[in-house]
Amino acid sequence: DGGITQSPKYLFRKEGQNVTLSCEQNLNHDAMYWYRQDPGQGLRLIYYSQIVNDFQKGDIAEGYSVSREKKESFPLTVTSAQKNPTAFYLCASKRVGQGTYEQYFGPGTRLTVT
Amino acid sequence: GESVGLHLPTLSVQEGDNSIINCAYSNSASDYFIWYKQESGKGPQFIIDIRSNMDKRQGQRVTVLLNKTVKHLSLQIAATQPGDSAVYFCAETLPIQGAQKLVFGQGTRLTINP
Numbered sequence: 001d002g003g004i005t006q007s008p009k010y011l012f013r014k015e016g017q018n019v020t021l022s023c024e025q026n027l028n029h030d031a032m033y034w035y036r037q038d039p040g041q042g043l044r045l046i047y048y049s050q051i052v053n054d055f056q057k058g059d060i061a062e063g064y065s066v067s068r069e070k071k072e073s074f075p076l077t078v079t080s081a082q083k084n085p086t087a088f089y090l091c092a093s094k095r096v097g098q099g100t101y102e103q104y105f106g107p108g109t110r111l112t113v114t
Numbered sequence: 115g116e117s118v119g120l121h122l123p124t125l126s127v128q129e130g131d132n133s134i135i136n137c138a139y140s141n142s143a144s145d146y147f148i149w150y151k152q153e154s155g156k157g158p159q160f161i162i163d164i165r166s167n168m169d170k171r172q173g174q175r176v177t178v179l180l181n182k183t184v185k186h187l188s189l190q191i192a193a194t195q196p197g198d199s200a201v202y203f204c205a206e207t208l209p210i211q212g213a214q215k216l217v218f219g220q221g222t223r224l225t226i227n228p
Binding site: 106 | 203210
């Protein structure tokens with residue numbers, strides 16, 4: 001059963017703590033993405049990775065960090081430097097190649113920081 | 115700048131009626147567009163896509179229309195069902211550093227009334 005998994009579904013943290021969100025895919029996709037979604041808003045790109053051991057900043061990378069040590073995994077760390085970390089975080093993956101555009105999304109992790 | 119927006123944030127239709135969700139985009143360099151459906155607390159699901167060299171594409175109960183002259187995209191859902199209630203996002207793809215970025219609109223919440 002192929003797909004993208006994100007865990008946990010809900011995460012609660014105290015302000016000032018770093019927290020890492022998991023994203024795993026078994027679709028054999030090369031590219032992976034992290035988005036943030038705020039209530040009533042669209043998705044904004046945090047980081048993306050086209051290949052293992054390489055990643056690029058998206059539109060709102062400040063206060064976040066990622067790693068891509070394995071093809072199937074792209075964890076996101078929300079650091080204490082992120083001013084408003086409470087949000088719904090979505091991970092996506094995509095095949096890389098000519099004419100491939102569709103991104104497949106995971107179920108998301110809702111992070112609440114108090 | 116790059117942005118994708120929607121004309122209406124909410125839309126209510128009677129079950130069985132047709133619905134039309136609109137989207138305006140601003141970047142004429144985009145060559146591919148996707149409509150996603152997002153149910154509450156879940157990740158977006160692909161509905162239908164269209165390339166910029168087309169002006170219409172049909173799927174099962176859904177049709178996407180693209181008007182490049184006025185940079186307008188629409189999603190038509192025929193014979194709406196309760197399961198169609200969700201937030202619908204349009205997204206355009208833009209090139210970034212050898213990759214493709216999805217730029218999402220804010221979304222339209224579609225409610226199907228019984």
